[in-house]
Every structure is written in C-alpha cells, then in structure tokens.
Amino acid sequence: MNTSARTPLRELKMVDIVKRFPGVLANDGVNFDVRAGEVHALLGENGAGKSTLMRQLYGLYKPDSGQIIIDGQPRVFQSPADAIHAGVGMIHQHFMLVSSLTVAENVALGLASTRGPRLDLDRVAERIRGLAERYGLKVDPSAVVWQLSVGEQQRVEILKALYRGASLLVLDEPTAVLTPQEAQELFVTLRQMADDGHALIFISHKLHEVLALSHRVTVLRDGRLVGTYPTAEMTRADLARLMVGREVLLQYDRPPAQPGETRLQIDGLWAIGDRGVDAVRDFSLTVRAGEVVGLAGVSGNGQRELAEVLTGLRQPSRGKVTLNGRDVTHASPAERIAAGQCAIPEERMRTGVIKDFSVLENAILCDHSHRPFSRNTVLNFGEIAAHTRRLIADYAVKTPTAETPIKNLSGGNIQKLILARELCRKPTVIIAAQPTRGVDIGASEYIHHRLLEQRAAGTATLLISEDLDEIRALSDRIAVIFEGRLMGVVDAATATAESLGLMMAGTRQTE
Amino acid sequence: MSEATSVVTRAAARSAWARRLQGWQGALVPVAAVVVALMIGAVVLVGLGADPVKAYSSMLEGAFGSVSGFTQTLVTATPLLLVGLGVTIAFRGGVINIGGEGQLIVGALAASAAALYLPLPGVLLLLAALIAGVLGGALWGAVPGALKAQLGVNEILSTIMMNQIAIQLANYLLRGPMIDPKEVEAGTRIAQSALLPADSWLVRLVPRTLLHGGSILALVMAVAVFFLLWRTTVGYRIRAVGLNPDAARYAGIPVKRYQMLALILGGAFAGLAGAVEVLGVQHRMLEGLSGGYGFSGIVAALFGKLHPLGLIPASVLFGGLLVGGDKMQRSVQVPDALIVALLGLVVLFVVGSDYIMRKRAAKAQSHE
Ligand SMILES: Nc1ncnc2c1ncn2[C@@H]1O[C@H](COP(=O)(O)OP(=O)(O)OP(=O)(O)O)[C@@H](O)[C@H]1O
Ligand SMILES: [Mg+2]
Numbered sequence: 070m071n072t073s074a075r076t077p078l079r080e081l082k083m084v085d086i087v088k089r090f091p092g093v094l095a096n097d098g099v100n101f102d103v104r105a106g107e108v109h110a111l112l113g114e115n116g117a118g119k120s121t122l123m124r125q126l127y128g129l130y131k132p133d134s135g136q137i138i139i140d141g142q143p144r145v146f147q148s149p150a151d152a153i154h155a156g157v158g159m160i161h162q163h164f165m166l167v168s169s170l171t172v173a174e175n176v177a178l179g180l181a182s183t184r185g186p187r188l189d190l191d192r193v194a195e196r197i198r199g200l201a202e203r204y205g206l207k208v209d210p211s212a213v214v215w216q217l218s219v220g221e222q223q224r225v226e227i228l229k230a231l232y233r234g235a236s237l238l239v240l241d242e243p244t245a246v247l248t249p250q251e252a253q254e255l256f257v258t259l260r261q262m263a264d265d266g267h268a269l270i271f272i273s274h275k276l277h278e279v280l281a282l283s284h285r286v287t288v289l290r291d292g293r294l295v296g297t298y299p300t301a302e303m304t305r306a307d308l309a310r311l312m313v314g315r316e317v318l319l320q321y322d323r324p325p326a327q328p329g330e331t332r333l334q335i336d337g338l339w340a341i342g343d344r345g346v347d348a349v350r351d352f353s354l355t356v357r358a359g360e361v362v363g364l365a366g367v368s369g370n371g372q373r374e375l376a377e378v379l380t381g382l383r384q385p386s387r388g389k390v391t392l393n394g395r396d397v398t399h400a401s402p403a404e405r406i407a408a409g410q411c412a413i414p415e416e417r418m419r420t421g422v423i424k425d426f427s428v429l430e431n432a433i434l435c436d437h438s439h440r441p442f443s444r445n446t447v448l449n450f451g452e453i454a455a456h457t458r459r460l461i462a463d464y465a466v467k468t469p470t471a472e473t474p475i476k477n478l479s480g481g482n483i484q485k486l487i488l489a490r491e492l493c494r495k496p497t498v499i500i501a502a503q504p505t506r507g508v509d510i511g512a513s514e515y516i517h518h519r520l521l522e523q524r525a526a527g528t529a530t531l532l533i534s535e536d537l538d539e540i541r542a543l544s545d546r547i548a549v550i551f552e553g554r555l556m557g558v559v560d561a562a563t564a565t566a567e568s569l570g571l572m573m574a575g576t577r578q579t580e
Numbered sequence: 581m582s583e584a585t586s587v588v589t590r591a592a593a594r595s596a597w598a599r600r601l602q603g604w605q606g607a608l609v610p611v612a613a614v615v616v617a618l619m620i621g622a623v624v625l626v627g628l629g630a631d632p633v634k635a636y637s638s639m640l641e642g643a644f645g646s647v648s649g650f651t652q653t654l655v656t657a658t659p660l661l662l663v664g665l666g667v668t669i670a671f672r673g674g675v676i677n678i679g680g681e682g683q684l685i686v687g688a689l690a691a692s693a694a695a696l697y698l699p700l701p702g703v704l705l706l707l708a709a710l711i712a713g714v715l716g717g718a719l720w721g722a723v724p725g726a727l728k729a730q731l732g733v734n735e736i737l738s739t740i741m742m743n744q745i746a747i748q749l750a751n752y753l754l755r756g757p758m759i760d761p762k763e764v765e766a767g768t769r770i771a772q773s774a775l776l777p778a779d780s781w782l783v784r785l786v787p788r789t790l791l792h793g794g795s796i797l798a799l800v801m802a803v804a805v806f807f808l809l810w811r812t813t814v815g816y817r818i819r820a821v822g823l824n825p826d827a828a829r830y831a832g833i834p835v836k837r838y839q840m841l842a843l844i845l846g847g848a849f850a851g852l853a854g855a856v857e858v859l860g861v862q863h864r865m866l867e868g869l870s871g872g873y874g875f876s877g878i879v880a881a882l883f884g885k886l887h888p889l890g891l892i893p894a895s896v897l898f899g900g901l902l903v904g905g906d907k908m909q910r911s912v913q914v915p916d917a918l919i920v921a922l923l924g925l926v927v928l929f930v931v932g933s934d935y936i937m938r939k940r941a942a943k944a945q946s947h948e
Pocket of ligand 2: 119241479480
C-alpha cells in the first residue's frame with residue numbers, strides 16, 4: 070500500500086456540528102473549515118469544545134448532527150481508520166506510541182507492508198529519514214521509543230501521520246509539553262508542511278504562538294462559534310477579548326515580599342533518575358514563608374526528579390530536606406501532607422487525579438479520612454458534595470455535575486479542580502509544577518491570583534515552570550537548574566531574560 | 581434532614597440511578613455471551629445426535645423449574661457469591677486473586693477444626709467456626725499479599741501456588757490428624773473428617789432441601805461489601821489504589837498496604853465460602869469439597885461486572901448453569917466432558933466479551 074499516492078485534500082469543511090454529552094452541549098452548531106497550505110488555529114477557553122470538535126474530525130466521536138465535507142464530498146467517519154484513510158491525522162496530547170518498539174516499528178505498526186507479508190523495516194526507516202529531513206524532524210528511526218524525550222516522541226507521532234499520507238494534521242495542544250526551544254523547532258516543521266500544501270489545525274492556549282504561526286484563527290466559546298478571523302488582523306488583546314470576554318494581562322501588582330521563617334530547606338540533594346544516572350546533583354535551595362521562589366530551566370534538567378523527591382515519590386541518594394523544621398528527607402507522601410505541604414503534580418492525568426473517579430471523589434483524594442468528609446471510616450457524601458460544589462464554584466470548574474467522572478472534563482478543568490483541591494487545604498508549603506500547563510489564559514490569571522493570595526497569607530511556594538513569563542510574573546527569587554545543578558538564584562526584580570537564558574544554558578551565576 | 585442535604589441526596593440518587601441503568605445495559609453483554617456459547621453448544625449437541633431443545637429445556641428445568649432444583653441452584657450460588665465478593669474486592673484493589681480455591685479449602689479446614697475441637701456451647705460454636713473459616717482464608721490471602729508488598733512477588737503466581745499448598749494440606753490433614761475415627765475403625769479410610777457437632781450447623785431454610793442460612797449470610801455480605809467499597813474510606817482507598825496507584829501514592833495512600841489488604845479481604849471471603857459449605861451443606865470436611873468453586877467464583881465475579889450487587893444475580897445464573905448442566909447431562913446422555921466444555925465456552929465468552937468491552941471503552945475514552 071502506498072499511502073502517499075492518494076490525492077491530498079484541498080479543503081475540509083465542518084458544517085453545523087452539534088455534539089452533546091450528558092449534561093453538556095460541547096459543540097453547538099459549529100462551522101469550521103481548513104484549506105491546504107494554511108495553519109488554522111483553534112482557540113477557546115477550557116471546555117469550549119476544541120478537542121471535541123477535532124475528535125469528530127478524526128472519527129473518535131460521531132457528531133449528533135452536522136456534516137464533514139472534504140473537497141465537496143460529504144464524508145462520515147466511523148472510526149479513526151476512516152479518517153486516516155481520508156488523509157486526516159491527529160497528534161494527541163497523550164502520545165499513543167508503543168514504548169518498547171523502535172521508531173520505525175511504531176511508524177509501521179498497523180500498516181500493510183510494501184512487499185508481501187514480511188515487514189520491511191529498512192524501507193520504512195528509509196522513508197522516515199526522507200520525511201524527517203524534509204521537515205526538520207530530527208529522530209533516529211532505530212531508537213527505542215521509551216528512550217526518547219517528550220519532544221522526540223511528538224516528532225515520531227508527526228512522522229507516523231505523515232507516513233500514513235496525512236494531508237490534514239490536527240495538533241491538539243502540541244506545545245503544552247514542549248520547551249520553548251522545542252516549540253520553535255516544531256513551528257519550523259509546521260511552516261514547512263504548510264508550504265508543502267498540508268492543511269494544519271493547531272490548538273494552543275498560548276496566544277503568542279497562535280499569532281506567530283497561524284494564517285487564520287477560529288475562536289470557540291461555550292461550544293459555540295465566535296468567529297473566524299485572519300490572524301494578521303488580530304492582536305493578543307483582541308484574541309483574549311474574543312475568548313474570555315474581557316482584557317487579560319497576566320501582569321500582577323505584587324506588594325514586595327516579606328519573607329518570614331524558612332519553611333522548605335533543601336541541602337546538598339542528590340537523586341538518581343529513571344535512566345540510572347544522577348538527575349539532581351548537589352542541589353540546595355531555601356524557600357521562606359511568604360515568598361514565591363521560581364525554579365526555571367529547560368525541561369529534562371532534573372526538575373521532575375526534584376519535585377518527586379520533594380513529594381516523597383522518589384528517594385534521594387544523598388542530602389537533606391527540611392519541611393517546617395522537620396527532617397522529611399525520607400518521609401512518605403502522607404507524612405509530608407500531614408506536615409502541611411501540598412503539591413500540584415506535573416503529570417495531572419498520571420498523578421493528579423484518578424480518572425475513573427468522579428469529580429467528587431477526586432476532590433477528597435488527600436482529605437477523605439478527615440472530618441467532616443468521613444467519620445469512623447464512613448464517608449459522608451452530603452459534606453463531600455457540598456465541599457465539591459464549593460470548589461467547583463470558587464474555581465469555575467466546568468462540569469455537568471459533581472458526580473461526573475473526571476475524565477469527561479476538559480484538560481484545563483481537571484487542572485483547575487486539582488488546584489482547588491490542593492489550595493483549599495491551607496498549606497504552609499506549595500510545590501507547584503507547571504500549574505497552568507494546558508490552562509486557558511483567563512483561568513491562568515485566576516490561578517496566579519490564587520497563588521499570590523497564598524503568598525500574602527504567608528505560604529512558601531516553590532514554582533517549577535518552563536514558562537519564563539509565568540516565573541517572572543510570580544516569583545520573588547528565581548533559581549535556575551541545569552543538568553540537575555543549581556546555576557544560581559537571582560532576585561526576580563533585577564533578573565534579565567538574557568542572564569536567565571545564560572544560566573538555563575549552563576552558565577553559572579557570576580557576581 | 582435539612583432542605584439542602586435532601587436536595588443533594590436526591591441529586592446523588594438520580595445520577596446513581598443513571599449510572600446503574602448504564603450498568604444494566606452493560607450487564608446484557610455477558611448474558612448475550614452466555615447465549616452465544618449455548619448456541620455453539622447446541623451445534624455440538626446436534627453433532628452428537630442429541631436434541632438440543634430437549635437438552636436445554638432440561639437444563640432450564642433442572643436449574644430453575646422445581647423447588648428442589650432451584651434451591652440446589654441457590655445452594656451452589658452461595659459459595660460462588662462469597663468467593664466472587666473476595667475476587668471483586670481484590671480486583672477493585674488492582675490485584676488479581678486466583679487463590680480462591682486454596683483459600684476456600686483452608687477456610688473449610690479451619691471451620692471444621694474449630695467446630696470439632698473447640699468446647700463451645702450452642703450458637704457460639706457456629707460463630708467460632710465461621711470466624712475460623714474467615715481467618716483461615718484471610719491467612720491464605722495474607723501470604724501472597726505480604727509477598728507482593730515486601731518482595732514484589734506477582735500475586736497471580738503466588739496465589740496459584742497457595743492453591744497447591746492448600747490442596748496438599750487438606751490431603752495430609754484429612755488422611756492424618758483430622759480423619760474421621762469411624763473411617764479408621766471401619767478400615768475404609770475415606771479422606772474426610774468426623775461429622776461436625778449439630779450445634780455448628782447452619783440452619784436449613786426449606787425442609788427436605790439443602791438450602792441453608794449461609795445463603796442469607798452471603799446476601800448480607802454482598803450488601804456489606806458494597807457498603808465497604810463505596811461508602812467507607814477503606815473501600816475508597818482500595819478503589820483508588822486499584823484504579824491509579826501513582827495518584828493514590830501521591831495523595832498519601834500507602835499503596836502496598838492496601839493491595840495487601842485487598843488480598844487479605846479476598847481470602848477472608850473465600851474462607852467464609854469454605855466455612856459455609858462445610859457448616860451448611862456437608863457438615864464435615866471432605867476432599868473435593870470445593871468443587872472448583874474457587875475458580876467458578878472468579879467467573880461469577882466477572883459475570884457480575886465486579887460489582888458486589890451485580891454478583892447476586894450473576895452467581896445465581898452461574899449456579900443454575902452448574903446445576904442445570906448436571907441435569908442436562910443425565911437427561912440427554914451426553915458425555916460428561918461436553919458439560920465441562922460447555923461451561924468452559926461460557927467462561928471464555930463471558931471473559932472475552934468483558935475484555936473486548938473494556939478495551940472499547942478505554943479506546944472511546946482515550947483522553948486528549
Ligand atoms: N467523553 C465525554 N463525556 C462527557 N463530557 C465530555 C466528554 N468529552 C468532553 N466533554 C465535555 O465537553 C466539553 C468540551 O470539552 P473539550 O475537551 O472539547 O474542551 P476543550 O476546548 O478541548 O478544553 P481544554 O482547553 O481544557 O482542553 C467540556 O465541558 C467537557 O466536560
Ligand atoms: Mg482539549
């Protein structure tokens with residue numbers, strides 16, 4: 070089967086798409102179109118219906134009504150296989166690769182071989198190299214997937230789609246998991262693909278990316294179409310207003326920090342990473358009451374392992390961690406929680422929630438054994454429901470009911486619930502890893518306000534983020550990590566983007 | 581009750597109903613699987629020259645058509661339900677307990693020993709025997725549990741090994757220390773214990789049948805397990821650990837301890853099944869007492885969608901299949917092996933359809 074011989078699609082239209090879930094009208098008569106050679110951005114708040122719209126395009130859901138028209142022909146996709154056959158590819162936020170297979174094997178998976186029943190991996194690898202070169206997708210076809218970084222895995226997903234002859238590619242928040250550098254490389258790839266006549270749909274909550282990359286932008290709000298606009302005529306403020314209905318600045322007036330006693334102290338910490346080499350090396354840092362310390366760095370430089378040690382999921386090999394004066398170096402997660410620490414995990418679907426539990430059950434994940442949620446081990450659902458509804462209201466979590474399984478919520482709304490759950494516990498120390506990843510700008514602003522409220526209330530916050538703007542907007546001091554080592558700690562007020570950039574690239578702080 | 585809480589409970593009840601209804605739709609799938617398996621069985625029956633209509637009607641008649649048949653179905657369903665409850669708890673906790681057979685045997689041994697050797701009067705003896713059965717099964721579940729928690733030993737392997745040990749233990753005890761002195765006297769030496777004192781017997785519910793109080797106990801237990809899993813913090817933690825151990829650990833739940841607890845509770849219920857079988861039906865411990873209930877209970881649990889209340893009809897249905905299959909074999913004179921094969925087919929289809937449904941659901945829900 071030579072998939073690339075198919076004529077590429079020129080135009081795809083979605084007409085009057087309606088999609089209902091129990092209690093939610095996720096898409097309400099949406100019209101959307103994309104043409105060969107363009108990047109069409111899809112914007113909207115968390116739960117606006119972007120992923121739902123795209124899943125219908127990819128055959129994962131069937132529209133309740135409405136039509137998908139490709140080059141004038143109405144099409145019905147029963148499954149992703151139909152969509153792939155029609156030239157549609159989709160890059161999900163969670164990759165669907167088999168981690169024990171090589172890149173080439175993953176790409177060839179589920180495809181008929183070009184010659185007889187034997188899988189001709191050499192030819193696959195050959196074609197992968199050709200595609201990779203053309204689109205700047207650096208990846209070794211013989212590498213095994215589990216060894217690849219998130220960015221590399223994403224490239225494999227793109228290659229897989231291209232290999233199957235996709236002429237329309239949907240990318241659902243592809244940059245949420247990438248470092249800024251990786252995102253730039255992805256944009257080079259996407260531009261090249263558009264120049265080659267591919268049609269691209271790009272979802273992102275980062276407005277500057279939308280402005281930099283797309284030709285047209287469509288805004289959704291509460292499942293309805295707000296409009297489709299040429300990107301060149303739009304500004305950041307315009308887009309924010311269309312999405313949220315008001316100005317969003319993401320700049321905060323912060324009173325100067327009044328740091329109190331030391332709450333979290335990390336001394337000479339070492340930890341071994343998943344691949345058996347030191348991921349955190351001789352790392353020391355202090356976070357005091359009433360201050361936000363930002364930890365900046367290119368992802369993969371030990372931030373994840375550090376956060377895991379601080380939350381009790383990973384044992385350090387050397388060094389000491391002190392929490393509110395108590396040695397917690399080897400304490401369990403439960404002991405740390407009891408000592409007043411709360412954590413916002415980086416991988417929310419893996420560690421933040423139990424996806425088959427309801428919103429309500431997830432809201433009490435850490436507190437279910439405390440009053441008033443339970444008494445003598447019997448859960449009190451009246452109290453739990455009331456508490457959950459308070460969280461939902463306070464954080465504007467979009468969910469049909471508190472009993473809805475949390476996996477049915479949109480990504481950003483899941484994150485909001487995690488934040489609501491953690492911050493309402495009045496922690497003394499917060500470890501926040503990528504707290505606004507995948508969260509829309511309105512909600513990001515809200516989350517930032519909440520974190521600053523905690524700061525004013527005297528909480529010590531360690532903010533781990535790849536988003537330098539977020540770090541600079543919230544932090545009092547900025548620490549930079551590179552290859553597991555602390556490159557330095559600078560005052561946020563005087564730090565320049567250049568000096569931070571140098572440190573993130575491995576130059577130690579001078580002066 | 582205040583206005584606000586009554587609104588909450590009403591809303592909760594409504595959505596619970598919606599969920600249960602979906603559950604019932606899902607419950608049609610195993611029923612359909614049984615029908616397909618029986619249809620394939622019909623083809624084989626025709627091939628063997630037997631009349632499938634007659635065969636299946638005698639099966640239905642045998643299992644549900646008369647008081648004696650139906651009570652026998654219920655008697656068979658009782659250990660299935662109890663073992664199934666244990667399997668359900670373990671599965672919900674993310675551990676796979678294949679050790680029902682061994683746990684049941686040890687529970688039965690322990691209950692018989694208590695009834696034979698403890699000098700307790702009246703109902704206390706029954707109570708002590710039941711508790712001994714529970715503890716025996718729990719111990720047999722605790723060993724794989726501890727091995728998993730401490731050394732990371734796969735519980736599928738260790739529970740199967742514990743089955744073997746239990747069989748050998750029964751073998752030894754029933755030929756040695758626990759053998760019925762009358763058997764020794766008579767020189768027949770059948771491997772069984774002495775008759776248990778009547779004080780330890782479970783009450784018979786219908787005269788001239790085997791239906792006993794253990795069936796009611798099992799029903800109560802099903803409701804209790806439902807309450808445990810969905811209304812208590814212990815059950816909440818077991819389910820959290822089963823669904824997402826990473827998130828559970830992150831939230832401060834000691835994952836290994838709850839996996840171990842799930843195996844212990846699983847063993848306890850299988851042990852109770854053994855005790856009930858001894859105290860309600862046989863009134864003595866004998867070899868082959870389990871009759872494969874330890875394995876059939878796993879199937880019943882899957883049949884009941886791993887839900888304690890779903891297990892009630894599921895075990896009655898599966899019990900009916902076992903009883904009815906027996907009757908059918910006698911009425912149409914087909915080889916014994918065919919009945920075994922037919923039940924095997926049912927198991928295969930039920931488990932297979934469940935697997936496919938779950939994969940489908942996972943696919944439809946693959947998020948983002
Ligand atoms: N499988 C589902 N079952 C029930 N409701 C769902 C399902 N999938 C999505 N929804 C609901 O549909 C709405 C739209 O969700 P969708 O995932 O499309 O949002 P989104 O725009 O992609 O948001 P985000 O930016 O947070 O990813 C949400 O309210 C969500 O709760
Ligand atoms: Mg989405």
